[in-house]
Amino acid sequence: MTTTSPFALPWLRETIFSEPTAEEPKKIFYDVKFDPYLPPGVPPTFVAVGSRETFICRCDYKDKADSLSVLGCFIDDEPLDDYTQSREESILNSVCWAQRPSDPGTHLICVAGISGKIKILNGSTGELNTTFYGHGAEINDLITHPLFPWIIASASGDHSIRIWSLLPYHASNPCLLILGHGQAHKEGILTCSFHQDGRYLLSGGLDQMICLWTLPDLSYTRMPSPPNTPRDSAEPSEPSDVPTRERPRRLETGIIHYPHFTTHAVHSNYVDCVAFHGDLILSKACEEHKIVLWSITNFNSSHPPPPAHTAPKTHTFQFTRSAFYTQTSETDLPLFTRHLEFDTPLAESFYLRFSLLRPSSTTNPATHPILAFANTRGGFFFWDLSRLELGYDDGYRHPTHSNTKTVTSTSKDGFLHPPSRKKRRIIPTPSSSTNTTNPNGRPSEPGTTTGTGSSIIPSSPAPVSVSAMSSSLADPPHTTTTTTTTSLSSANQVNRKVYQISDPFKPIKAHHFISLPRTWMTARQVAWSPATGSAEEGGGEGGGEGGGGEGGGFAGQYCVVAGESSTKGLICVLCREP
16 A cells, blocks of 8 residues: 655645636636545545536546546536526535445535535436435535435525435435524525534534534434335334434424534634534634634533533524533633634635545554645645644655755754645546536634643544654654654754744644745635545545555545636645655
């Protein structure tokens, strides 16, 4: 299996363009996601969407001369109304992968945009499988459940989130749940993200609010539904350990009115990206030029989820509401705690998304969690969260490039700067394209924004101690134990100053920065490749995790950035392979 140092960070491999046409004078790629369900030995494959187009590409780099392979381009030729015509460049702005257990060989691509419809495509042929209706405004985000690949979630401008099932026996009413229904977000929702255990979901939107929703146990969807079961009858096929009150009826849509945590106090502008990092939360808002790492007091995913009736109601205004901790006096703990801020300059626009490469505690524990973000000027930023905890760079040298900078305790900035190799080309138009036609600045609340420099970097979805992580990562594969021990002693003093994590309000500069040469790019989405052969989606927001089988790639081998450059759609492929 291909391996690399956990300290390795990406370098630019290739840049490709989608040229505008007379029918589409402006191209923008809004979203990109890697396929997490590929078998071992298959090169990582990703899908990118924008305008009317859905591109499927494969990172099939066997040697230095190879280029990205474009497997297909599917065109959405649904007729446009007057409103849609005025925003043609964002007809499709969200995408995710899905898979039915009855047909694991068929990988499904779910696309959505300003029409408010979700179209389910066959990932191989582009054939329209089905269309989901329900949202009353544009859809701004699509994600896949981390445990059940036949369940997806959509965030919409109609102030709600919907949970959908792709199983055939839910075809008559595929919407399992509606989150919100006017009782949480008061403006459009821009982003959502599942927790790794599938029982919690984050959302953020135009109202500056971040919500944490508690979901019912959706494992009952594994069971086939009796064909003629009345709506109000007890279904014996339901798992006995799932409380009756938590089971949405098979033919009815459940409604969750209130989230168990809400806050306006973390950000002061549109919240356009949120994600879990273990039980910690990463979030970003436009024009703030930072990504915030924070936690909810007393939130612990290993504990039983709180009952629905404990969700705080909205009868009085509060900046922050929480069902996980109740404040009774001014001396109580804050409802949430800021830990770190990451510096993201020139990120004034909204709808710019970061992505987190997540390690897996079972199949790929040595992988470092790496936060990636790209701005509106062609700048790519990377933070290795393990380095912040360990306080050193390890002097990593790219094994196949003698001119790679070696980082030691005496380096000028303490950061790793691998060389940038790149190709630039135009995406070729496939000889046969498949048309898919539809068949039919606020003040903080007292006691809520205090922070500490405590240990905050888990190496897996479950929190781990600093000492346990240090012992597992302090001896990288390309150094001896003696050398590492010596270098750490001198490096920690220098790099602890560089990696200042004691002040939660001082943004941390990126460990690694790449500037796209001679190109002005506004990046919209970043995605990490999962390990080839892994069935985990690493957050559904572009993160990869897990370990590959024989001949497979490792988690985070590739990083893809999608966006726009003037009137062109732009995709940049970055690589961490040796």
